[in-house]
Amino acid sequence: MRIGELAERTGVSVRSLRYYETEGLLRPDRSGNGLPDVHEADIARVLLIQLFYSAGLCSGKIAELLPCVSGDETHLVPSRG
Numbered sequence: 407m408r409i410g411e412l413a414e415r416t417g418v419s420v421r422s423l424r425y426y427e428t429e430g431l432l433r434p435d436r437s438g439n440g441l442p443d444v445h446e447a448d449i450a451r452v453l454l455i456q457l458f459y460s461a462g463l464c465s466g467k468i469a470e471l472l473p474c475v476s477g478d479e480t481h482l483v484p485s486r487g
Contacts, residue, residue, distance in 0.1 A: 409434070412444045416452045423452065429465040431455050431472065 413420045426432040427442070432451060434442035454475070458468040 407444050407446075409442045409444060412448060412452065415449055416456070418452055418456060426452070426455055426465075430469050431465060 407415075409420055409423055412418075413423055423432060427434065432444075432448065432455070434444040434448060437443045451472070454472070455468055458471060463471070
């Protein structure tokens with residue numbers, strides 16, 4: 407799916423999604439033409455990022471936490487990562 411569809415499905419602006427990418431919070435694959443190609447799992451990741459931001463965390467702290475949890479915005483579980 408394209409980044410615009412991810413924006414629609416998560417309610418997060420394309421601009422914010424691009425910011426997440428520059429901060430290393432979101433790492434979409436790239437298609438042959440260099441455009442971001444996101445997957446279903448990225449939806450949960452974006453919602454998790456939003457949850458952490460709403461808790462007052464900065465992008466640096468979020469980047470540290472993301473490898474340590476899995477789940478979605480309603481149910482987080484520790485990860486072995």
